[in-house]
Amino acid sequence: MIRGAFFIFVLMVNNKPIGIFDSGYGGLTVFRSIFKQLPDYDYIYIGDTARAPYGNRSFQTIHQYTWECVQWLFKQGCPLVILACNTASAKALRNIQQIDLKNEGPAKRVLGVIRPTAEVIGDYTHTKEIGVLGTKGTVQSGSYQIEIGNFFPDVKVHQQACPLWVPLIENGEYDKPGADYFVKKYIGEVLAQSANIDTLLLACTHYPLIQQKIEAYLPEGIKVVAQGDIVAKSLAHYLQRHPEMEAAISKNKTQRFFTTTDDTADFDHYAELFFGEPVKSAYAEIKC
Structure with a gap:
């Protein structure tokens, strides 16, 4: 009995998972790709579903909510946290990296999804014109235009907010005929900005759930790029470049899921759609 208790204690002490945060469910599409490519590590996912969606909230509010969830993940032992949310990456990551982390010590890191995407997206286009489909908050931040411009100054970026896609997806209406109108609407609006868009x-990490529907309404020759595999590859390269961080992360092949909504059964139901397999979550209380 004592030996068994000692084993559990050691496992808890050595549990230093990678934290993955999203305002709700969408980050699970990124987590799915990360776990597929890097299955040996331990992971904790938290979805702030009690306060979602983030898309139309202010910079200040998004930063506050995101930082509270990041701190919660730090308290669970995570040395590295991925903001698997475009809105949080656009509106909160810079302040977290440049200001908030100064009080946390050098051993903790927070990464987002925008920069790794911007580093490679220019390689997908031949016409040098890209359409970016995102939430209102992501589009208003201009983060993709700035970051893509840093890596591919010759690529022109056209942005389109798609405010109704996330509600359709989270309410289970994304695969029904009624969603087609809004898919065609936003596709038409972004393509109307330029006839040269080829990518x-x-x-938004929700949108892979409607990727096939989006592709069905596109002219031939336009490719659709989701972020999951891009972020997973970028994380793998990051860990190779930072062996001290790679060594700090525990490797027991565990996954734990948390939601800020006390109805965990409801979270589990929708989370399975995004993660691609059954999810069993626990409630996480985020103290403001």
């Missing part, structure tokens, strides 16, 4: 970036 559409899904700059």
Whole structure:
């Protein structure tokens, strides 16, 4: 009995998972790709579903909510946290990296999804014109235009907010005929900005659930790019470049899921759609 208790204690002490945060469910599409490519590590996912969606909230509010969830993940032992949310990456990551982390010590890191996407998205286009589909908050931040411009100054970026896609997806209406109108609407609006767009970036982690529907309404020759595999590859390269961080992360092949909504059964139901397999979550209380 004592030996068994000692084993559990050691496992808890050595549990230093990678934290993955999203305002709700969408980050699970990124987590799915990360776990597929890097299955040996431990992971904790938290979806702030009690306060979602983030898309139309202010910079200040998004930063506050995101930082509270990041701190919660730090308290669970995570040395590295991925903001698997475009809105949080656009509106909160810079302040977290440049200001908030100064009080946390050098051993903790927070990464987002915009920069790794911007580093490679220019390689997908031949016409040098890209359409970015995202939430209102992501589009208003201009983050993709800035970051893509840093890596591919010759690429022109056209942005389109798609405010009704996330509600359709989270309410289970995304695969029904009624969603087609809004898919065609936003596709038409972004393509109307330029006849030379040959690449559409899904700059919201919810959107892979409607990727096939999006592709069905596109002219031939336009490719659709989701972020999951891009972020997973970028994380793998990051860990190779930072062996001290790679060594700090525990490797027991565990996954734990948390939601800020006390109805965990409801979270589990929708989370399975995004993660691609059954999810069993626990409630996480985020103290403001």
